[in-house]
Ligand SMILES: CC(C)(COP(=O)(O)OP(=O)(O)OC[C@H]1O[C@@H](n2cnc3c(N)ncnc32)[C@H](O)[C@@H]1O)[C@@H](O)C(=O)NCCC(=O)NCCS
């Protein structure tokens with residue numbers, strides 16, 4: 400199995416592209432979904448967020464008020480850093496669990512949607528390919544304001560909280576340009592899937608595992624022959 404990172408900028412179209420890969424039957428890990436999961440009441444990250452930010456970031460039912468927390472962290476880099484230090488280790492643990500599950504299922508490749516892949520850099524070394532979903536800045540701004548109902552100032556603060564999308568494009572192996580019509584982006588994603596499907600990069604790990612298992616089985620056989628009395 401090999402791992403493919405999917406990243407981009409806020410509202411550049413990562414989730415929309417991920418849906419295409421899902422329809423094509425790919426194995427997927429969505430870090431935004433995991434990030435929502437690990438901050439639910441009862442989870443360690445939830446307790447630590449309340450300790451760090453106070454009860455003002457809670458809704459009446461005890462859930463995290465994402466609007467309030469977002470307004471805080473997207474405007475204040477030190478608070479963003481604090482939130483990241485609480486949530487990112489929990490997110491990585493869950494990502495590893497899900498990746499292992501797909502490995503056991505014998506998947507050829509897994510796509511991990513990691514919005515802050517280049518900002519944190521921690522997972523880059525495990526990825527064979529990195530896809531960046533790009534769209535030009537004006538389009539990104541309009542889509543973000545429309546989707547989240549944000550003012551121009553708030554939308555710009557969210558974009559500023561990440562590395563410039565143009566820099567991410569330079570670090571990518573594959574770029575999907577989502578500045579135009581959705582049908583164009585969809586076509587690009589399907590072509591890329593075909594390319595990844597045909598890749599034989601999953602073979603070294605699978606062969607390594609087979610050789611390892613054969614080695615363990617031979618050892619056990621030899622041990623059994625030495626330890627058990629012969630008939
Ligand atoms: C700040 C929170 C509460 C805002 O929630 P909200 O529902 O408004 O946004 P959502 O979670 O859907 O994220 C939307 C996008 O915001 C961007 N984003 C989220 N967190 C961050 C961050 N810490 N720094 C920069 N960009 C971020 C990403 O592009 C993400 O795809 C939430 O994003 C959060 O808990 N963030 C910390 C966890 C994290 O780092 N998530 C990003 C994945 S690594």
Ligand SMILES: Nc1ncnc2c1ncn2[C@@H]1O[C@H](COP(=O)(O)OP(=O)(O)OP(=O)(O)O)[C@@H](O)[C@H]1O
Pocket residue numbers: 407408409410411412413414415416431514542543546577578579580581582584
């Ligand atoms: N080609 C397109 N044409 C028009 N609208 C689009 C296109 N691609 C995405 N959108 C819209 O833009 C918005 C952002 O897309 P999407 O949610 O996929 O981005 P994202 O990168 O996953 O965002 P986030 O970083 O916040 O998780 C959504 O409302 C989506 O419907």
